Amino acid sequence: xxxxxxxxxxxxxxxxxxxxxxxxxxxxxxxxxxxxxxxxxxxxxxxxxxxxxxxxxxxxxxxxxxxxxxxxxxxxxxxxxxxxxxxxxxxxxxxxxxxxxxxxxxxxxxxxxxxxxxxxxxxxxxxxxxxxxxxxxxxxxxxxxxxxxxxxxxxxxxxxxxxxxxxxxxxxxxxxxxxxxxxxxxxxxxxxxxxxxxxxxxxxxxxxxxxxxxxxxxxxxxxxxxxxxxxxxxxxxxxxxxxxxxxxxxxxxxxxxxxxxxxxxxxxxxxxxxxxxxxxxxxxxxxxxxxxxxxxxxxxxxxxxxxxxxxxxxxxxxxxxxxxxxxxxxxxxxxxxxxxxxxxxxxxxxxxxxxxxxxxxxxxxxxxxxxxxxxxxxxxxxxxxxxxxxxxxxxxxxxxxxxxxxxxxxxxxxxxxxxxxxxxxxxxxxxxxxxxxxxxxxxxxxxxxxxxxxxxxxxxxxxxxxxxxxxxxxxxxxxxxxxxxxxxxxxxxxx
Amino acid sequence: xxxxxxxxxxxxxxxxxxxxxxxxxxxxxxxxxxxxxxxxxxxxxxxxxxxxxxxxxxxxxxxxxxxxxxxxxxxxxxxxxxxxxxxxxxxxxxxxxxxxxxxxxxxxxxxxxxxxxxxxxxxxxxxxxxxxxxxxxxxxxxxxxxxxxxxxxxxxxxxxxxxxxxxxxxxxxxxxxxxxxxxxxxxxxxxxxxxxxxxxxxxxxxxxxxxxxxxxxxxxxxxxxxxxxxxxxxxxxxxxxxxxxxxxxxxxxx
Numbered sequence: 001x002x003x004x005x006x007x008x009x010x011x012x013x014x015x016x017x018x019x020x021x022x023x024x025x026x027x028x029x030x031x032x033x034x035x036x037x038x039x040x041x042x043x044x045x046x047x048x049x050x051x052x053x054x055x056x057x058x059x060x061x062x063x064x065x066x067x068x069x070x071x072x073x074x075x076x077x078x079x080x081x082x083x084x085x086x087x088x089x090x091x092x093x094x095x096x097x098x099x100x101x102x103x104x105x106x107x108x109x110x111x112x113x114x115x116x117x118x119x120x121x122x123x124x125x126x127x128x129x130x131x132x133x134x135x136x137x138x139x140x141x142x143x144x145x146x147x148x149x150x151x152x153x154x155x156x157x158x159x160x161x162x163x164x165x166x167x168x169x170x171x172x173x174x175x176x177x178x179x180x181x182x183x184x185x186x187x188x189x190x191x192x193x194x195x196x197x198x199x200x201x202x203x204x205x206x207x208x209x210x211x212x213x214x215x216x217x218x219x220x221x222x223x224x225x226x227x228x229x230x231x232x233x234x235x236x237x238x239x240x241x242x243x244x245x246x247x248x249x250x251x252x253x254x255x256x257x258x259x260x261x262x263x264x265x266x267x268x269x270x271x272x273x274x275x276x277x278x279x280x281x282x283x284x285x286x287x288x289x290x291x292x293x294x295x296x297x298x299x300x301x302x303x304x305x306x307x308x309x310x311x312x313x314x315x316x317x318x319x320x321x322x323x324x325x326x327x328x329x330x331x332x333x334x335x336x337x338x339x340x341x342x343x344x345x346x347x348x349x350x351x352x353x354x355x356x357x358x359x360x361x362x363x364x365x366x367x368x369x370x371x372x373x374x375x376x377x378x379x380x381x382x383x384x385x386x387x388x389x390x391x392x393x394x395x396x397x398x399x400x401x402x403x404x405x406x407x408x409x410x411x412x413x414x415x416x417x418x419x420x421x422x423x424x425x426x427x428x429x430x431x432x433x434x435x436x437x438x439x440x441x442x443x444x445x446x447x448x449x450x451x452x453x454x455x456x457x458x459x460x461x462x463x464x465x466x467x468x469x470x471x472x473x474x475x476x477x478x479x480x481x482x483x484x485x486x487x488x489x490x491x492x493x494x495x
Numbered sequence: 496x497x498x499x500x501x502x503x504x505x506x507x508x509x510x511x512x513x514x515x516x517x518x519x520x521x522x523x524x525x526x527x528x529x530x531x532x533x534x535x536x537x538x539x540x541x542x543x544x545x546x547x548x549x550x551x552x553x554x555x556x557x558x559x560x561x562x563x564x565x566x567x568x569x570x571x572x573x574x575x576x577x578x579x580x581x582x583x584x585x586x587x588x589x590x591x592x593x594x595x596x597x598x599x600x601x602x603x604x605x606x607x608x609x610x611x612x613x614x615x616x617x618x619x620x621x622x623x624x625x626x627x628x629x630x631x632x633x634x635x636x637x638x639x640x641x642x643x644x645x646x647x648x649x650x651x652x653x654x655x656x657x658x659x660x661x662x663x664x665x666x667x668x669x670x671x672x673x674x675x676x677x678x679x680x681x682x683x684x685x686x687x688x689x690x691x692x693x694x695x696x697x698x699x700x701x702x703x704x705x706x707x708x709x710x711x712x713x714x715x716x717x718x719x720x721x722x723x724x725x726x727x728x729x730x731x732x733x734x735x736x737x738x739x740x741x742x743x744x745x746x747x748x749x
Binding site for chain 1 (some may be wrong): 545547571572573574575576577578579580583584585586587589590598599600601603606607608609651654655657658661741
C-alpha cells in the first residue's frame with residue numbers, strides 16, 4: 001500500500017496542474033482581465049452607500065442571523081459532544097451515534113439546507129438560521145468533542161472519587177477545563193457564519209447578502225460594491241471583537257467571568273430580537289416539502305458542472321498551497337523567530353479578506369466564470385492554509401531540532417532534517433482538509449456566478465425544480481466522501 | 496474490625512497482571528504506608544479501595560461494602576466516605592481555590608453544579624473552614640493554577656475533608672514536591688488523620704519518610720505483597736529489600 005503513495009500524490013499534482021491550466025487563469029491575470037477591471041471600476045465608482053440607518057439595520061440583521069445560527073449550533077453541540085467524547089460518553093453506542101450525527105451535519109451543505117428550509121419556513125431569518133445552525137454542528141460538535149477529550153483526566157477522577165455522579169463530575173471538572181476552547185470555537189464559527197450568511201443572501205437569506213445580491217442582479221455595481229465594502233468592514237470588526245473576547249476568556253484575571261456572562265446574555269437577547277425568528281406553520285409543511293425533492297432530476301450537464309466545481313476546488317487548493325506552504329513555513333516561530341512576524345501579519349491580513357467580496361469583485365472583473373471563483377478561493381485558502389501550516393510547523397518536537405542544531409547544522413539544515421519530516425504528515429492532512437473545504441466553498445461561490453453546481457442549485461431553486469437539488473446533494477456528498485476516504489487512506493499508508 | 500479488606504484480589508489489564516492474589520486488611524484508625532517501585536501496583540491497589548476500578552478476581556470490602564457486588568449508587572455512597580489525594584493534585588486550574596474545595600461536597604448535595612454561587616452557602620462556609628485548616632483561607636478567591644505545588648496539594652486535602660471521610664487514601668501525595676514541602680504536607684496529613692481518627696492508606700516511595708510517618712508498612716512488588724509489618728523497629732534495609740530484590744516475576748531489563 002505504501003508503494004502507491006507517490007503515485008497517488010503525483011496523480012493529484014497532475015490533476016491540479018491540469019485544473020489550473022484548463023480554467024484559463026493566465027488570460028485573467030494578463031490581457032483581458034485588466035480591460036474588464038478598468039471598465040468595471042468605471043461603472044462601480046463612485047460607490048453608492050445606502051443611508052446610514054439602512055446600513056446599520058442591514059448589518060444588525062446579518063449579525064443577528066449569523067449569531068443566532070452559531071448559538072443554535074453551540075446549544076446542539078454541547079450535549080452532542082458530551083455524548084461523542086470518549087471520556088464523557090455514557091455508552092459506546094451513544095458515542096458512535098453522535099459521531100455519525102456530527103458527520104452528517106458536516107456533510108450537508110448549508111446552501112442546500114437553506115433551499116430546503118426556505119420552502120418550509122418561507123423567506124426571513126428562520127431558514128438561514130436553521131441551515132447554518134445545523135450545518136455548523138458538523139464543525140462545532142467535532143471540535144467540542146475534541147476539546148472534551150483533551151481535558152486533563154485527573155480532576156475528573158478526583159471529583160468522581162468524592163462520590164459525585166457522572167453529570168456532577170462533567171460540570172465540576174470537565175466542562176470548566178474545556179470552556180476556553182468552547183468559546184474560541186464558537187467565535188471562530190461565528191466568523192465563518194457571518195461570511196456564509198452573506199453568500200446565502202444569493203439564495204434569499206436576509207441581510208447584507210440579500211441586499212448585495214439584489215443590487216448586482218439589477219446591475220447596480222455602485223451599490224453592490226459599496227455593500228461589499230460594508231461586509232468587509234463588518235468582518236474586520238468581528239475579527240477584532242472576537243480577538244478581544246478570546247483573550248478575555250483565557251485571561252487569568254478574575255471578574256471576567258461575570259462581565260463576560262453579562263455581555264453574552266445581552267448579546268444573545270439582542271441577536272434573538274434582531275433575527276426575529278418564527279416557525280409559522282412550517283413544521284406542518286415539512287412532509288409536503290420533502291416530497292418536492294423526490295424523485296431526483298438530473299439537470300442537463302450536471303456532471304460537467306460538478307466537474308467544474310471540483311476543478312475550481314482543486315486548482316484553488318493547489319494555488320493556495322503554492323502561496324501558503326512557503327508563507328506558513330516562514331511564519332512559524334521556530335523557523336524565523338524574529339522576521340516571521342511579517343509573514344504572520346500577512347497571513348492575518350489575507351484571512352481578513354472575505355471570499356465573498358473578492359469573488360464579487362473578481363466575478364465582475366473577469367466576467368462570470370470559473371477563473372474568478374478559483375482566484376477568490378485560492379486567496380481564501382492561502383489564508384487558512386498558511387495559518388494551519390504555520391501551526392503544524394510550530395508543533396514539532398523542539399528537542400529533535402535542538403539535537404540536530406547541536407551537530408552544528410544551519411537553520412535550513414535543521415528545518416529539512418528535523419522540522420519538515422515531523423510536520424509533513426500534519427501538512428498533508430491540512431492540504432486535503434483544505435480541498436474538502438474548497439469543494440463546499442466552490443459550491444457556495446457558484447451562487448455568486450462562479451459557475452459549477454452552485455449555479456445549478458441557484459437556478460433549480462428559482463425555477464422550483466427541487467429534484468435537481470437532491471441530485472446535486474447526492475453528487476456533492478459522493479465527492480466529499482471520496483476526499484475523506486483519500487485522506488484516511490493517505491494517513492494510514494503514510495503512517 | 497477491619498475497614499478495608501482484600502481477599503485474593505487480582506487485577507488484570509489485558510494480558511498484564513497489575514495485582515496478583517493480594518490479601519490483607521486494615522483496621523479502623525490505622526495509618527499505613529504502601530511502598531514499592533513504580534509499576535508495582537500501588538496506584539491500582541488504591542483505586543480498588545475507592546472502587547474507581549473493580550477487581551478482575553477476588554473481593555474488595557471497604558466500610559462493609561463489597562465493591563464487586565455494589566451498584567453505581569452504592570459505589571458513589573462509598574466514595575463519599577473515602578477521601579482521595581493524588582500526586583498531581585488534580586485540581587481544575589481555571590477554577591477558584593474555593594470552588595475546587597466545594598467539589599468535595601458533590602457526593603452529598605444533589606444535582607450538577609457549575610460556578611461558585613451554585614453551591615449552597617453552608618457548603619461554601621464549610622469549604623472556607625477547611626481551607627482555613629490547611630492554611631489557605633487567604634487564597635480562596637485565587638485561581639487554583641496560580642498556587643505552588645504544595646499549596647495545590649493543600650487544596651486537594653481540603654477537598655477531601657469536604658467529604659467528611661472515614662478513610663483517607665493518598666497516591667504519592669508528595670512525589671511532585673520539594674523535600675521540605677513534602678515533610679510539611681505529610682505532617683498535615685498525619686495531624687488531620689489523628690484529629691479525625693481517620694484510617695489512612697498512603698503510597699510513598701521515600702522509604703525514610705514512610706518509616707517515620709506510618710504505623711505500618713506494606714510493600715508491593717510486581718503486584719504482590721512482599722512486606723507487611725509494623726513500622727516501629729523496622730530498619731531501612733528491610734524496606735529497601737522491596738525495591739532491590741529481583742524476583743522471577745519481574746520483566747527482564749531490555
